[in-house]
Amino acid sequence: MKILGIDLAANYSSIALQEDDEINCFTQMHNVRERPSWDDLFAGIGLAVPNDFSSLDAIAFANGPGSYTALRNVSTFLKPIAFVHKLPLIPISSLKAFAMASYDFMEDPSKNLFIAVDAQKGSYYFAGYTFQDGIPTSIEGEQVLDQASLITKLNGGYYAGTPWKEFASKIELLSHATPNASSVCKLASLVDFKNNVFDPADANPIYLEPLTFKKINE
Amino acid sequence: MLTLGIETSCDETALAVYDPNKGIVAEAVYSQIDLHAIYGGVVPELASRDHCQKILPLFESNILNTININDIKLIAYTAGPGLGGALLIGESFAQGLAAALNIPVIGVNHLEGHLQAPFLGKNKVQFPLLTLLVSGGHSMIIDVEGIGKYNILGESRDDAVGEAFDKVAKLLDLRYPGGPEIEKLAKNGIKGTHKFPIPLSDKDTYDMSFSGLKTSVLYALQDMSEPTDQDKADIALAFQDSATEALAIKVRKAMIKTKRKLLVCTGGVAANTVLRSKLIAISKEAEANILFPELKHCTDNAAMIAYTGYLRRDLASQSYKSLVRSRWPLKMLTEIHG
Numbered sequence: 001m002k003i004l005g006i007d008l009a010a011n012y013s014s015i016a017l018q019e020d021d022e023i024n025c026f027t028q029m030h031n032v033r034e035r036p037s038w039d040d041l042f043a044g045i046g047l048a049v050p051n052d053f054s055s056l057d058a059i060a061f062a063n064g065p066g067s068y069t070a071l072r073n074v075s076t077f078l079k080p081i082a083f084v085h086k087l088p089l090i091p092i093s094s095l096k097a098f099a100m101a102s103y104d105f106m107e108d109p110s111k112n113l114f115i116a117v118d119a120q121k122g123s124y125y126f127a128g129y130t131f132q133d134g135i136p137t138s139i140e141g142e143q144v145l146d147q148a149s150l151i152t153k154l155n156g157g158y159y160a161g162t163p164w165k166e167f168a169s170k171i172e173l174l175s176h177a178t179p180n181a182s183s184v185c186k187l188a189s190l191v192d193f194k195n196n197v198f199d200p201a202d203a204n205p206i207y208l209e210p211l212t213f214k215k216i217n218e
Numbered sequence: 219m220l221t222l223g224i225e226t227s228c229d230e231t232a233l234a235v236y237d238p239n240k241g242i243v244a245e246a247v248y249s250q251i252d253l254h255a256i257y258g259g260v261v262p263e264l265a266s267r268d269h270c271q272k273i274l275p276l277f278e279s280n281i282l283n284t285i286n287i288n289d290i291k292l293i294a295y296t297a298g299p300g301l302g303g304a305l306l307i308g309e310s311f312a313q314g315l316a317a318a319l320n321i322p323v324i325g326v327n328h329l330e331g332h333l334q335a336p337f338l339g340k341n342k343v344q345f346p347l348l349t350l351l352v353s354g355g356h357s358m359i360i361d362v363e364g365i366g367k368y369n370i371l372g373e374s375r376d377d378a379v380g381e382a383f384d385k386v387a388k389l390l391d392l393r394y395p396g397g398p399e400i401e402k403l404a405k406n407g408i409k410g411t412h413k414f415p416i417p418l419s420d421k422d423t424y425d426m427s428f429s430g431l432k433t434s435v436l437y438a439l440q441d442m443s444e445p446t447d448q449d450k451a452d453i454a455l456a457f458q459d460s461a462t463e464a465l466a467i468k469v470r471k472a473m474i475k476t477k478r479k480l481l482v483c484t485g486g487v488a489a490n491t492v493l494r495s496k497l498i499a500i501s502k503e504a505e506a507n508i509l510f511p512e513l514k515h516c517t518d519n520a521a522m523i524a525y526t527g528y529l530r531r532d533l534a535s536q537s538y539k540s541l542v543r544s545r546w547p548l549k550m551l552t553e554i555h556g
Binding site: 035037038039042049050053068069072073074075076077078079080081083084085200201204205207 | 263266267269270271273274275277278287303306307310311313314315317318319320536537538539540542
């Protein structure tokens, strides 16, 4: 089984190609406002465009929460590729993928893991997970928290993500854990995409924050 | 050789296919007007979200019902100027589709697209010509001598004229987009009830300004405790007269200076019938022809992008780096000979 996975949800661009149990992953860190260079990403894993697309079984991508612009870019770039090559396009939660990437750093896999990612303007994307056979299962759903609410989550377990850094002395911080597209591939490989439809047109980003634009005449 | 054009610079998701032998052979537009109407103007974040959702279904249902996907040999997309997030959707879709089909892709300047739109019609058009480009984002008078040979004689120093129509419509409690609403309301207005200034009319420049005119409308409304429907109609009429006259004065001056024998008016505001009448009169005075491209090719559309991309096909590549520029002045474009 061959899966192409991509995660551009924040200040990094990560691409991975999973072929059965082998994963080839390439990750670049950059400013959150910088756009990915698809040329560099494809070259990073030695993917020949477009010949290698036809050999894929599925494409997966981290669909958020994360940088809206980055999520839309990856979604809109992959949609036509999946459409033309008749491939399932599988959206994977970026926080769940981050949790999966953090698992290898957990000495005690029975503990819970709490993920936080900077959502800008004093907000944070947050979710909590427990693990069964190395697979993350949600115990606290994806949500947007301010810093005061984030502090209430310091109750034990492991923590991954830069927002926790300032509490490092009080918690078990997995400081080396970073998101990458390998975990996107791994989570996608658990999805039954052969018997379920993953229409590229439906593979859209997740927007957690409510829109606050003012309507006229309100 | 078919060229697919993609336009997402503002609030319209538009796709079109250009065939050099037959012209435009497929065209589809999804307008977001209803989505933005409740906010009184385009909300960039909402525009980007909607482009992202609609572009593939639009391509599948409204383009591939006419053409074979494998006949597309070039993809042209609007790379600027426009709303950054919205432009990136068009670029991402163009690059993804180009990668999937193994074909080249080219970023097109939206303004150049508007300038080339007259050549899409049935009328035989030849350079040189004078173009008035009037929309929600631009008010420009451009002397067009060839492809990439654009001399901007004048432009708005502040709001675009279409933007002024939208803002005045909001002051008058009218729907977005404001142009058609103001024109409709102005038909009930009584001439001479209000008189607003004609901005920069006495200045030795082709530049325009519409911000002060909008403020004059605001002050007129503030002077009324509770404006009636008639008051609003009178104001709409006076505003429309001043705004269109401000454009007409500059176009007349430009026609005299350049002595061009073809005047083209394009952009969404080109739909305004009062402006059209004034421009027709100017063209008669100058013994010149006048051309208003089909309305669907006056407003933002992908046909002009497909056509312009085809003209500039030598610059296309199979690289997938971002070329999006929210600001991309016409003067940065290179001339094409031939």
